[in-house]
Amino acid sequence: MAEYQVIFQPSGRRGVIAEGTTLLAAARSLGVSIEALCGGARACGKCRVIVAEGKFEKLGINSAMSHLSPVTAEESRLLTEDERERGYRLACCAEVRGDIVLTVPEESRQSKQVILETGRERLFAIDPVVKAFPLTLSEATLDDARDDARRLLDGLSSSYRLDGLSLNWEALRALPETLRNGGWNVTAIVSERQESREVIRVVASGSAAVLGIAIDCGTTTLAAYLCDLADGEVMAKASRMNPQISYGEDILARISYARSEKGGREKLFHAIIDAVNDLAAELTSKAGFSMSDVYEMVLVGNTAIHHFIFDLDTSYLGRSPFAPAVRGALNVRARDLGIKIWPAANIHSLPIEAGFVGADNAAVILAESPYDSDELRLIIDIGTNGEIVLGSRGKLFSTSCATGPALEGAQIAFGMRAAPGAIEKIRIDDATKEPRYKVIGMEKWFPDIEETSARGICGSGILDAVAQMYRAGIVNAAGRINAKCDSKRIRKGESGKLEYVIAWASETAIHRDIVITQADIRAVQLAKAALYVGAEYLLEKYGAERPDRVILAGAFGSYIDKESALTLGMFPRVELSRVCAVGNAAGDGARMALLSREKRMEIQREAGKVAVVETAVEPDFQKKFMNAIAFPPI
């Protein structure tokens, strides 16, 4: 059989292709992504390519429309006359009959821009685990009394070349009815993972929404995204508190609860599963769909949360040698976990790295892909547990730090979440020690207005307050409030310790003075020291003085004043312009794993390469930590 040169532009991929091969098959064999929603069934008209006619001397090839099979009836129908004149063909129809150069126009390329939380964009092919395949099957007759399952699988094979699929029990149960009620026009929902390739549902054609949910399960907050798996669009967002909080504010408290209380582990498991179900219900109802339209869910969380979600034994997570039950990516059926989306849907967790460096950190790494970067990046994901990654192409280190909840506004005298009424920014005059502050939900700063709706201080406000108090000499390098500092705002609090008044009762909505206490400052010191020491160890392991770039991930990271963070020494000193915030990168990474099989594989590969550093067992940890407590760190 004759063979010809085929070149695809703009990628320039080329190869020798046998006569009679369709352009779609040729593209696939050369690794060129062309959109073909119908899988090459000549039905969707998406796989448009443009024939480049002429002599391409550099490429050493003569290309002509006549080097392809004649225009088919489907192409006449799916392409306009104008398009056909401009050289458009459908890759699924046109067959190679000579050397040819083709351009794959932007709209036919499988890659799509996906907008991340912070508005940044990422380019990757939308290629989710679950896809819908419309089918028209022939009716069962006495002469063709194939069983319904075989008929469906044969249809998927002949229309989409999907071979070797199995049919999940859940899909099988309603199959006879669905086939006959739909007049043999149905849509098969197919899940293709490495370990299993199966039809998970069959619905009447025309009604198939194929949705997925990604949830970043934080120690304190769950942030969920409902996505259309066909195009990656976020259809709804929702968040809520992690209800496990009632069993312990921090992770160690919850691990202890799970181990020591009767039925503790079950309670923690059910609490988070209930919250996941509530989120799924809220998301689908917001977007006008049913929970059973959700066919895949990606959950990420730190190692303990991950273990709680999958009802795994957490007893040994908190003790040396901190071995998790499982590190690899997990896949469990929704039905088994009691998650009330489509029962045969898969619940996927990204791999965890080790000990406390969890799947949420893997998601951050996927979103920020430092393994593809030449510059040395320090990625700090600030939550109730801080997780830090340092590295560049070929070498990644990570660790987790017990920052405590201070930076989220918890366990702070007047701490609150970053919600309307929270003081989020503070400046203190060096001379007068008088503050100016801004409240979320109000445009102007106090005292440019007489009254505020202030009810408390959120994480970024606390960080600002402490940094400004240090700059103004209210707090010394050791973090102690200076009693000799001349200001009526410095006073003894109820506990007998000093405090600084940010807002007088009359200015606030709560009619109480809003203060920063000595204990609050201590909490900020502990948090920032934990992060600083973590980064220090990673730099030491990597063998670098300082990172090229500092990336602040997590909601908190997006709001803090970078200068305040630098002032306090939350991370090693770099130029201000080299610090950037990327929002909920864990959520972004979870969405990427939801939408792209390649990205899912990528993080399984890369997470295994991350070297995890357990700082707590380093011999000089205490010394380093004490040094890092100071402003700035010693």
Place this chain on the structure above:
Amino acid sequence: MAEYQVIFQPSGRRGVIAEGTTLLAAARSLGVSIEALCGGARACGKCRVIVAEGKFEKLGINSAMSHLSPVTAEESRLLTEDERERGYRLACCAEVRGDIVLTVPEESRQSKQVILETGRERLFAIDPVVKAFPLTLSEATLDDARDDARRLLDGLSSSYRLDGLSLNWEALRALPETLRNGGWNVTAIVSERQESREVIRVVASGSAAVLGIAIDCGTTTLAAYLCDLADGEVMAKASRMNPQISYGEDILARISYARSEKGGREKLFHAIIDAVNDLAAELTSKAGFSMSDVYEMVLVGNTAIHHFIFDLDTSYLGRSPFAPAVRGALNVRARDLGIKIWPAANIHSLPIEAGFVGADNAAVILAESPYDSDELRLIIDIGTNGEIVLGSRGKLFSTSCATGPALEGAQIAFGMRAAPGAIEKIRIDDATKEPRYKVIGMEKWFPDIEETSARGICGSGILDAVAQMYRAGIVNAAGRINAKCDSKRIRKGESGKLEYVIAWASETAIHRDIVITQADIRAVQLAKAALYVGAEYLLEKYGAERPDRVILAGAFGSYIDKESALTLGMFPRVELSRVCAVGNAAGDGARMALLSREKRMEIQREAGKVAVVETAVEPDFQKKFMNAIAFPPI
């Protein structure tokens, strides 16, 4: 590297093997089955082979003990001195260092005799889907903080060369605790099926019972077997009525109930699952085990029962073109079906052939393996639905016949199950028309005793009665009772139709006359005609006059008088010596599929080749059926 000739006797398999290869690995590469329970971990001492020393001229080889590596410590421990002197070695220890001839003694061969229901034996390798692998793992330390799942999978890989396994969620949940409580000595329960290879449970070593259950789910009766998957032994048997009977005596009634009653399908599903659970509880309790020790279950049943068990839509089974929801072998997790054995256990159904020719028939075919036979076999499985197979190597036909429940003693005036008190054999004197009969549970025949415990007539008794009535001239060729026949036992019954008294009230335990009515004879006629016509069509399709052998399967088949069956024309006339009964062949086949992966594959392959004949749609069906009603068939 040097290579040597290795020959295994008695199979005579030989090959060239690299120096240093263990005999076990050599045997595997040459396709010689050697028992190695521990998988080659030098622990079980089962893989004994005997070195044949000397010059084997015919084989062209010199064999000597010195052509193997020295005796290892494990061999010294696991073999007696006497054995070692007789040339015994363990195949997992001894390595090839020269040409060698070995004998694999009977006890080391992997094939085992499995006793079938009727006491017949079948030879096949016990190689179940689920096996236990004992492991000793190294403790987790800070230097080796692999996750528990990885540690376990690494252990299975290094000790047993089991690679690429996944770890089921159910196994993962208790893994951390089990590893540490067991001092890192555990047993992994591994399920290896074509579609999935996974660890389904991890238990502390020493406690691992690996059990399986096979159930033949008949329309009327469920027969269950608890087997030790390690050696195939039947540890307990149990049976009970199919509780679906309360929703319809026959299959069509149940299909109609499932379709037309609200929640009908669910009721039928739950009824049979409850019965399966009751049987599993009874079996494991009898044998002193727990339900969670059961890791695999094989269920067989006719197509409708199969669909009810798996909660599949049966609406279209009863109408042309009779397409089932699925034909292929099914695998569903116990947890999903609500079967309360180990949750991650697999529930397997043999493939169904088509329409009404179900997985029970596939099991019969597996047990009787006509596809391996040169003689033409007619296999009749008589139940509420009769299923018939005809064929030999390379060509098999099957069909199902609506025999009705008459042959099981149901819907017969004095019909009852084959239980104590049932008249099971009857002889009628040609001249006097007086009967002699035998009651189950009594040794002597009436009238050799004065009274009996007779309460009714079971299937074999009914068949005997009708055949003897025909021979004695009480019934004519058309099946009508002859009013002119001179006997006080022939009389008008309550319905106004004639009947024949088998036992007077005074002889019975119920103090009522036990009779055979004209309607009873009609029911027997319909049943036997259905079977006869089915066999006739199969012979026609096959192109043969008569079978070489008639095999009667099912409990009924074991008890009937073959001569009566031949007299009435229940199947095409063959010599009496060519009719044999094999008991519950469906149950035997289900057990074989439980114990042998090869057998499971075999029936998946062979069931697909069976040509299913739908007799009801044949144009001359009515004519043939009317002819078959007569004694003997016309």
